[in-house]
Each structure stands twice: as structure tokens, then as C-alpha cells.
Amino acid sequence: MIVSIASGKGGTGKTTVATSFALATKNSQLIDCDVEEPNAHIFLKPRREKRVTVSIPIPKVDLTKCNFCGKCAQICAYNALAVLNDRVLVFPHLCHGCGGCSLLCMQKAINEVDKKIGIVEIGKANGVAFVHGILNIGEVMAPPLVRAVKQNINTSKTVIIDAPPGTSCPVIEAIKGSDFCILVTEPTPFGLNDLLLAVEVVRKMKIPFGVVVNRADLGDRKVDTYCEEENIPVLMRIPFDREIAMSYSKGIPLVTAQPIYYRKFTNMFEIIKNHVCVYSSKGNLELVD
Amino acid sequence: MKQITVISGKGGTGKTVLTASFAALAKNACIVDCDVDAADLHLLLHPKIRERHVFRSGKTARIDKRICTECGDCIDVCRFRAISGGFDVDPISCEGCTICSLVCPSQAIAMEENQSGEWYISQTKYGHFVHARLGIAEENSGKLVMKIRQAAQEMAERDRLEHVIIDGPPGIGCPVIASLSGVDLALIVTEPTMSGIHDMKRVADVAAHFSVPTKVIVNKYDINLRNTKAIENICQRRHIEVLARLPFSEKVVQSMVRGLPVVKFCSDGIAHEIADLWQTVALCLTTDQTQRG
Numbered sequence: 001m002i003v004s005i006a007s008g009k010g011g012t013g014k015t016t017v018a019t020s021f022a023l024a025t026k027n028s029q030l031i032d033c034d035v036e037e038p039n040a041h042i043f044l045k046p047r048r049e050k051r052v053t054v055s056i057p058i059p060k061v062d063l064t065k066c067n068f069c070g071k072c073a074q075i076c077a078y079n080a081l082a083v084l085n086d087r088v089l090v091f092p093h094l095c096h097g098c099g100g101c102s103l104l105c106m107q108k109a110i111n112e113v114d115k116k117i118g119i120v121e122i123g124k125a126n127g128v129a130f131v132h133g134i135l136n137i138g139e140v141m142a143p144p145l146v147r148a149v150k151q152n153i154n155t156s157k158t159v160i161i162d163a164p165p166g167t168s169c170p171v172i173e174a175i176k177g178s179d180f181c182i183l184v185t186e187p188t189p190f191g192l193n194d195l196l197l198a199v200e201v202v203r204k205m206k207i208p209f210g211v212v213v214n215r216a217d218l219g220d221r222k223v224d225t226y227c228e229e230e231n232i233p234v235l236m237r238i239p240f241d242r243e244i245a246m247s248y249s250k251g252i253p254l255v256t257a258q259p260i261y262y263r264k265f266t267n268m269f270e271i272i273k274n275h276v277c278v279y280s281s282k283g284n285l286e287l288v289d
Numbered sequence: 290m291k292q293i294t295v296i297s298g299k300g301g302t303g304k305t306v307l308t309a310s311f312a313a314l315a316k317n318a319c320i321v322d323c324d325v326d327a328a329d330l331h332l333l334l335h336p337k338i339r340e341r342h343v344f345r346s347g348k349t350a351r352i353d354k355r356i357c358t359e360c361g362d363c364i365d366v367c368r369f370r371a372i373s374g375g376f377d378v379d380p381i382s383c384e385g386c387t388i389c390s391l392v393c394p395s396q397a398i399a400m401e402e403n404q405s406g407e408w409y410i411s412q413t414k415y416g417h418f419v420h421a422r423l424g425i426a427e428e429n430s431g432k433l434v435m436k437i438r439q440a441a442q443e444m445a446e447r448d449r450l451e452h453v454i455i456d457g458p459p460g461i462g463c464p465v466i467a468s469l470s471g472v473d474l475a476l477i478v479t480e481p482t483m484s485g486i487h488d489m490k491r492v493a494d495v496a497a498h499f500s501v502p503t504k505v506i507v508n509k510y511d512i513n514l515r516n517t518k519a520i521e522n523i524c525q526r527r528h529i530e531v532l533a534r535l536p537f538s539e540k541v542v543q544s545m546v547r548g549l550p551v552v553k554f555c556s557d558g559i560a561h562e563i564a565d566l567w568q569t570v571a572l573c574l575t576t577d578q579t580q581r582g
Contacts (some may be wrong), residue, residue: 008327010300010459015484036460037298037491039484077348077387098368098386137491138498140431140463165300165459166326169428172381188545190305190329197327200425205381218542242512249513251483 001276002159004033004178006202008194010165012184013214013238016248018162019043020255021182022128024265029157030125032132033174034164035118035145042251046123046130054133054148055114056097056141061088065109072101072110093140118145122152129157146173158269167197172205179276181209182235187219192226199232208279210272215240233275235268290445291574292453292472294323296496298488300459302480303508306541307563308456309333309550312415314567318452320413321441322420323434323468325406330456333550336411336418344408344421344436346429348385348400350378356397363389363398381426405429408437410444417444430458434467452574461495469496473574475503476532481516489520493529503529504573506566510534532573533566535559 005018015032019040022030032040059072059081070083080094081101092115102110118135133149135142142164150173153159163174175181181202185195195211202209211227216237227234238244238254238261247257255261295304295311305322309330312320322330350371352363357376364372367389371382390398405428408421419441423430438455445453457468469475475496479489489505496503505524510517517534524531536559544554552560 009329010327012301034460036462036465037484037488039299039487042483042487075387075391077385096384096386098384098388099366100386100388100391103366103388104391135462137461137494138466140466142460142462166430167425168326168423168430168464169426170460170462171326172426176381188542189332189548190545193329193332194327197425204425218539220546245512249480249482249485249516 001180001273002153002155002161002178003180003182003272004161004163004175005182005184006163006171006175006198007165007184008167008198009185009190012186012191013212014165014184015039015043015162016214016254017182017184017212018160019253020261021265021268022160023126023253023255024262025158025160025269027157029129029131029154029159030162031149031153031159032162033146033149034162035133035135035142035149036164036170038132038134040162041130041132043253044125044128044130046125048121048123050122052120053116054118054120054145055116056095056144057099057112058092058095058097058115059090059101059110060113061090062109062111063088065107067107069106072105075100075104096141097144117141120149120152129154142170143173146170167201171201175202175205175207178207180272181207182212183209184212184214185223186215187213187221187223191219192223195223195226199230208275210235210275212236212238214238233271235271236264290450290453291474292442292455293474293476293570293574294455294457294468294472295476295478296457296465296469296492297459297478298461298492299479299485302478302485303541304478305329305333305456306545306551307478307506308454310552310563311454311567311570312413313550313552314564315415315452315454317450318454319417319419319441319445319450320415321437321453321455322418323437323455323464324458325421325423325430325433325437325464326458328420328422331420332548333545334413334415334418335548336409336413336420338409338411340410342408343404344406344433345402346405346432347403348387349380349383349403350385350387350389351399351401352376352378353397353399356395358395360394362392362394366392384428403427406433408433408440410440419444431463431467434464438468461491465492465495466499469499469501472501474570475501476570477503477505478508479505479520480509481507481513481520483516486516486520486523490523493527505529505531507531507534509537511536532569533562535562535566
């Protein structure tokens with residue numbers, strides 16, 4: 001089973017939930033897909049076993065073969081190539097690595113070379129199998145690195161994916177293929193606004209989902225009202241507590257700081273497992289309580 | 290005219306809360322919300338939309354099954370695995386590279402333009418506001434950010450405004466780089482947590498990579514004083530000035546619930562400190578402190 005943890009808004013507690021969920025679940029694997037700002041390792045402190053460099057293919061033009069016909073620039077949907085009289089300019093940060101230019105060059109003048117975009121690290125932490133990706137500074141292409149991170153998914157384990165914030169391509173790439181998605185929010189107008197966006201995403205992707213309300217006693221009641229009206233299961237509430245904030249600030253997982261949460265996370269796992277069973281047998285999106 | 294971008298690396302450190310207060314304090318500014326996939330600033334500024342523009346970007350392949358001979362060439366060339374064995378295109382995986390349509394021997398594949406979002410020029414109590422909404426699961430947020438920044442810049446030049454204040458997205462990727470490029474000052478809002486520190490360092494690296502002058506604000510500094518000290522030490526080593534330490538305050542959440550910038554919700558404590566901070570920021574921008582080295 002693959003469970004992803006997402007939220008429209010940043011800083012609502014995705015990593016708090018993901019790391020404690022992984023620690024409380026037997027035979028789990030944590031995949032940190034927030035390659036721009038990976039934080040799960042701060043809490044799990046994994047022992048690194050392997051590090052792999054990730055690259056995307058970008059074009060390299062052999063000027064001795066090129067006849068400057070301009071076809072590559074014309075077909076490139078991302079404007080990553082420009083052909084001048086005697087030169088071809090390549091803009092690597094615009095290239096998506098589709099391979100079209102080298103495939104369609106009549107002169108066979110384009111080869112592909114690797115451009116490093118980041119690394120993937122694999123390790124272990126307290127019985128949790130751990131994988132994360134780190135995007136290079138100044139790099140714009142997060143989705144291919146997210147794909148590389150996810151190639152390490154081990155489906156014989158309970159896979160927990162920590163997704164980046166937002167609703168655009170890196171998030172989609174991260175949560176794609178999940179059996180269930182936990183949306184973490186907070187009961188504030190920002191939290192609610194961004195929860196609505198995140199719900200649109202998971203509904204569009206037809207992934208069953210539930211909500212965790214963090215800092216549940218701050219703000220107002222509108223997130224609860226919304227979830228009731230939409231029949232969205234609230235899986236857990238974590239109150240605002242200076243002690244929780246303090247241990248978070250030190251990089252201590254919630255279940256380690258407050259072991260009472262151990263049970264709450266194992267209960268949540270059972271609820272999700274049942275939902276996923278019901279979902280796959282009924283084949284529709286709406287969850288039953 | 291000077292441009293400031295508020296960023297953080299980590300989400301939820303207080304970018305939007307600060308930007309909204311700066312908007313209320315600045316006398317002569319245009320405000321931009323560049324967090325186009327989870328925009329929140331409008332919840333505090335209550336804009337009246339004056340202009341609405343469609344943002345089109347990118348294309349998606351569509352296979353005409355009446356013409357398709359199921360030869361499979363499209364599946365072979367697609368590196369994004371967007372075409373299924375049954376010759377259906379997954380619009381979420383398709384990155385619009387158009388190569389399938391070019392290799393199809395029966396011309397059965399058309400590329401359709403996406404409507405990826407909308408952007409708006411609005412009026413608020415505190416001045417012009419440019420914002421956007423990226424469609425769900427769309428890409429090219431960087432392009433949309435460039436678009437709204439350009440609109441704001443043109444407006445600021447036309448109306449001789451003093452500041453363009455930009456609320457940036459979290460992370461360090463494409464929309465963050467688009468929000469940062471060419472601005473006069475990057476204000477990093479961080480918090481004294483291990484995650485906050487880790488993410489601040491990465492986003493400061495990005496700002497340095499693009500040669501953007503950078504200053505730091507430690508929000509909720511009293512959550513962990515040792516980490517606050519650590520942030521100050523890191524900044525000192527990197528020659529980045531820490532402009533302010535702001536305390537944790539329940540007034541922030543209360544003002545958000547009321548839909549107000551915190552400086553309009555109360556006038557003491559945190560509001561007072563943010564007002565002082567804005568004075569400092571404005572001063573930084575008028576002196577040569579942000580000149581590129």
C-alpha cells in the first residue's frame with residue numbers, strides 16, 4: 001500500500017505526520033519527495049547506504065554534422081534550442097529531456113548528454129527504509145528527480161510518501177499512484193483555502209483521501225464544518241502544544257516526544273487500510289465511514 | 290522602483306502574514322502574490338478584480354481514434370509514459386513535447402492548447418494587487434509567475450510606484466527562481482526549527498546563485514532560542530544581515546481569522562515590531578545596501 005502525505009499550504013505538518021506514521025507502522029518505507037526542501041531526514045536521521053546522481057538527457061549538437069536547418073529549434077516545445085547561422089544555442093534549464101530533437105534531426109547531429117539535476121540517497125532509520133532526493137541549487141526541473149526517487153519504492157512494504165506543498169507538477173508527480181492520500185491542514189483561513197485546492201487535486205487524480213488537522217485548537221471551526229459537509233473523514237487531530245512545537249524545532253519526531261501518539265498513528269493506519277480495501281472493492285471515490 | 294521578494298524555503302513560516310502587513314504599511318506599492326498554486330494573500334487583502342486574463346501555456350496530445358492505426362510509434366517515443374496501451378493520453382503525464390504528433394504516420398495526434406490558469410489585476414485598500422490562479426495539476430507555474438511580475442512591473446513604472454512587494458512560494462524550484470530573478474532584495478522568513486534552518490540555507494544558496502541581495506527575518510524566534518542563535522551565527526558567517534526577530538503571537542492567527550493584516554488588527558506587540566521592520570526594509574532599499582557586488 002502506498003500512502004502519500006500532502007497539503008496545499010506549506011508548514012502544516014506533512015513531515016511531522018509522515019515521519020511519525022513511518023515510525024509507528026511495521027515494515028514501512030518513507031519516501032521524501034519534497035526534493036526542493038527535504039526535511040524528513042532531519043527527524044529520522046537515517047544511516048546512508050547508497051547515493052546516486054540523477055541526470056536528465058539534454059541535447060549536444062555536433063557542429064561538424066549540423067547543417068543549421070533549424071528543425072530542432074522549430075520542434076522544441078520548450079524553446080530550449082535556438083539555431084543561428086553558424087551556431088546552435090542550447091538552454092539546458094528549459095529542456096524537459098523529451099528527446100525529440102535528437103530523434104528527428106535529419107543529419108543525426110544531435111546526441112544526448114547527461115545534465116545532473118540532483119541526487120537520490122537511500123538508507124535506514126530505526127527499521128524504516130528511507131529514500132529522499134535533493135535537487136541541485138538553481139535547478140528548476142523537480143519532477144524528473146521526483147520520478148527517480150519513486151523508482152526506489154518497495155511495494156512489499158507500507159510506503160509513505162512525503163509530498164511537497166502546492167498543487168502543481170512536483171506534487172502531482174509525488175502523489176501519483178498512491179492508494180490513499182492524507183491531506184494535512186490547519187484550522188485557519190489559509191489552511192482551509194489551500195485544503196480546498198488540495199482536495200481538487202486528489203479528486204482529479206481519483207485518489208481516496210482523508211484529512212489530518214494539525215494545531216487543531218487554534219483558528220476557527222471552518223475546516224471541520226467543511227469536512228463534515230463534504231463527508232471527508234478527519235483521521236486525526238493534533239492540538240497546538242508548545243511542547244510539540246519545541247520537540248519539532250529540535251528535530252524530534254512526534255511519536256518519540258509523545259509516545260501516546262504511537263497508538264493514534266497505528267489506529268490511523270488501520271482506518272486507512274480499511275478505506276483502501278473498501279475503495280478497491282467498490283471502485284468508486286467516495287469513502288464510507 | 291525597488292522590488293522585494295519574501296521567500297522562506299520551508300512553507301508556513303509567515304511569508305504571507307508579513308507581506309500583507311507590508312502591503313498595509315507601504316505608502317506607494319504594488320503587491321504581487323507569486324505563490325500561484327496555493328495563493329493566500331487575497332484572503333487578507335480582499336481584492337476587487339478589475340482585469341481578468343486567461344493564462345495559456347503548454348499543450349496536451351489528443352489521439353483521434355478514428356484515424357489511429359495503433360502502430361505504437363507514439364508510445365515508443367513518449368518519454369513521459371503518457372500514452373497507454375489502449376492509445377489513451379494521460380493529460381497529467383503529458384508534458385506537451387509534441388513528439389508523438391510529429392512521428393505519427395497517420396497524423397492522428399493533435400496538440401491542444403491548455404488553459405493553465407487565470408491572472409488578475411485588482412484593487413485593494415492598500416493599492417494595486419496582481420495575483421493568479423494556476424489550474425489544478427498544471428505546470429509552468431514559473432511562466433505564470435513571470436507573467437504577473439511583468440504586469441506588476443509595468444504598472445509600477447507607469448504609476449511611478451516606489452515598491453513592488455512580492456509574496457513568493459515555498460521551495461527552491463521553478464516558481465521560486467522566477468519570483469527571485471532580478472529583484473533588489475530577497476527577504477527570507479525563517480523559523481528556529483531544524484527544518485526552518487535547513488530550508489533557509491538552501492533558499493539562501495539559491496538567492497546567492499542568482500546574485501540577489503538577501504536579508505533574514507527570524508519569525509517565532511521564542512519557540513527555540515538556541516536555534517535562533519544558530520540562525521544568527523549561520524547568517525553572520527554568510528554575511529547576511531538578520532533584520533528582525535519576531536515573537537510567536539496568537540494575534541497572528543486571530544488576525545488571519547478576521548481576514549486582516551496583523552498591523553490592522555492590533556497596534557501593539559507584534560504589529561509594532563512589524564511596523565518597525567518595514568521601516569528598516571524600506572531604508573535598506575533606499576540606501577546602497579542592496580547594490581549588487
